[in-house]
Amino acid sequence: MRTRGWTFGLLASLILAACGGDPPTQDTLKTDGLADSTQDARVRKTKNIFHNIPSPMETAGLLKKAGAEYDKDILNDVKNVDNYTSASKQALNLGIYGADLSYASVFNNTQESMLYTACAQNLAKRLDVAGAFGQETVDRMEANRNDRDSLLNIISETYWDVDAYLKENGRDNVSALMIAGGWVEGLYIATMVCKQHDTPELRQRIAEQRIPLGELIELMGTYSTDDPAVAGVKGDLDALATLFASVAAPTASNVTQENGTAVIGGGAPPATVNDEQLKALSEKTMSVRNGYIN
Amino acid sequence: MKHLRSLIALTALAALPVVASAQCRSFVKNKCAASMLPYKFNETFNAAQLAPGEEAEVDLTFFSGQEYRLMICAHPILGEVNWKLLDGTGQTLFESMANDPKPNFDFKVATTQQLKVHIDVPQAAKGGNEMINVGCVGILVGFME
Numbered sequence: 001m002r003t004r005g006w007t008f009g010l011l012a013s014l015i016l017a018a019c020g021g022d023p024p025t026q027d028t029l030k031t032d033g034l035a036d037s038t039q040d041a042r043v044r045k046t047k048n049i050f051h052n053i054p055s056p057m058e059t060a061g062l063l064k065k066a067g068a069e070y071d072k073d074i075l076n077d078v079k080n081v082d083n084y085t086s087a088s089k090q091a092l093n094l095g096i097y098g099a100d101l102s103y104a105s106v107f108n109n110t111q112e113s114m115l116y117t118a119c120a121q122n123l124a125k126r127l128d129v130a131g132a133f134g135q136e137t138v139d140r141m142e143a144n145r146n147d148r149d150s151l152l153n154i155i156s157e158t159y160w161d162v163d164a165y166l167k168e169n170g171r172d173n174v175s176a177l178m179i180a181g182g183w184v185e186g187l188y189i190a191t192m193v194c195k196q197h198d199t200p201e202l203r204q205r206i207a208e209q210r211i212p213l214g215e216l217i218e219l220m221g222t223y224s225t226d227d228p229a230v231a232g233v234k235g236d237l238d239a240l241a242t243l244f245a246s247v248a249a250p251t252a253s254n255v256t257q258e259n260g261t262a263v264i265g266g267g268a269p270p271a272t273v274n275d276e277q278l279k280a281l282s283e284k285t286m287s288v289r290n291g292y293i294n
Numbered sequence: 295m296k297h298l299r300s301l302i303a304l305t306a307l308a309a310l311p312v313v314a315s316a317q318c319r320s321f322v323k324n325k326c327a328a329s330m331l332p333y334k335f336n337e338t339f340n341a342a343q344l345a346p347g348e349e350a351e352v353d354l355t356f357f358s359g360q361e362y363r364l365m366i367c368a369h370p371i372l373g374e375v376n377w378k379l380l381d382g383t384g385q386t387l388f389e390s391m392a393n394d395p396k397p398n399f400d401f402k403v404a405t406t407q408q409l410k411v412h413i414d415v416p417q418a419a420k421g422g423n424e425m426i427n428v429g430c431v432g433i434l435v436g437f438m439e
Contacts, residue, residue, distance in 0.1 A: 050342075050350060050433060051338075051352070052340055052353065052355075052435065053338060053355075054336070054355050055337040056337075057337065058334075058357070061439050065359070106439075152439065156334050156335060156336075156337055157327075160335065160337045163337060163338055163339040164319040164322075164339035165319075175339075205357075208355075208357060208358075208406040211406065211407070215353055249407075255387050261361070261401060262387075262388070262399070262401040262402070263403070263404050264356070264381075264387055264401055264402070264404065264405075264407075266404030268405045270405075270406070
């Protein structure tokens with residue numbers, strides 16, 4: 001009877017913990033049993049695991065503020081979704097459709113937002129992440145389709161959930177591919193809209209992508225030795241980094257106050273790309289992106 | 295029955311990392327995300343279980359003209375977690391425990407640049423038992439749309 005009680009107690013604790021009770025119970029681990037080299041390596045990896053790439057939604061918002069206009073013809077065709085049979089293509093295109101979804105939603109194109117939501121959800125299901133992006137999410141988006149702010153919040157929350165779900169299930173490489181796909185699509189959209197509506201602000205936003213690209217390459221570098229798909233993507237990003245190498249990246253880090261808000265930096269000229277750099281970056285980005293969507 | 299106990303105990307141990315990670319997602323979502331409003335938070339999940347004495351770092355890109363909220367959300371079991379925002383030269387731009395402890399920092403950047411967040415989880419109090427408490431630490435970046 002005592003054993004049965006102990007067993008039920010343990011099972012109940014596990015189920016409650018897995019359900020994410022509120023507030024969550026924290027683990028208490030015994031140091032002795034875990035202090036081996038594997039554990040040390042895991043802890044070291046955990047300490048260095050944070051790689052943060054600006055979200056496709058922030059990129060789309062920056063493009064809008066820079067004067068970009070919406071062009072649905074540059075986005076990945078929704079009909080392509082069934083062509084992606086390998087997990088790596090599915091992950092890359094989950095990121096690409098996610099970026100397209102953000103772009104369409106930021107520019108308030110509800111009809112296309114719902115189409116790209118369906119594509120992203122299709123890929124999420126095939127990648128077995130429907131637990132984070134299922135029909136319930138699509139229904140929520142449908143119910144809020146005319147409330148732009150709510151729609152943007154649901155999209156952000158959904159992609160955050162997908163990323164968390166992948167990472168907590170040890171599928172960080174799939175997450176990395178999704179993030180890379182989203183970043184490449186964001187750069188592709190930026191270069192394409194700049195062709196149609198070339199402004200100094202858009203050139204600045206393209207030039208600034210040099211910084212997150214460096215972080216993305218670092219992220220990919222943590223997988224490249226044992227994952228051919230990630231290694232291939234890292235090669236593409238390295239090629240883009242070569243083209244970005246000649247783009248100046250100004251830094252300035254003094255802190256001043258402006259109406260009670262801290263302002264970091266200032267005084268340095270904004271980054272930009274010249275015609276030659278823009279042409280080379282546009283062509284390479286299109287080539288890389290076409291390799292992912294076809 | 296003894297074998298059953300061992301089997302269940304092994305299953306429980308094997309499930310711990312996943313359960314702990316799921317708790318971290320739940321913790322950040324339920325306890326931290328609401329404090330980011332009205333900022334839209336970045337879609338990258340940056341959270342992990344950290345132990346006393348551990349450190350964590352993340353490089354973040356901030357774009358000129360944007361308004362940001364940076365928040366480090368740590369489980370209270372870890373105590374007062376100190377974090378700093380550093381520029382490319384290592385100069386501290388903000389420290390959470392410098393004056394009144396602040397969980398978040400609202401700011402703008404005038405020049406697009408990469409900044410580093412450094413997190414220090416305090417050491418556990420001396421004289422404790424041989425157990426260590428592991429708690430979730432989430433790094434949230436929000437931007438004003």
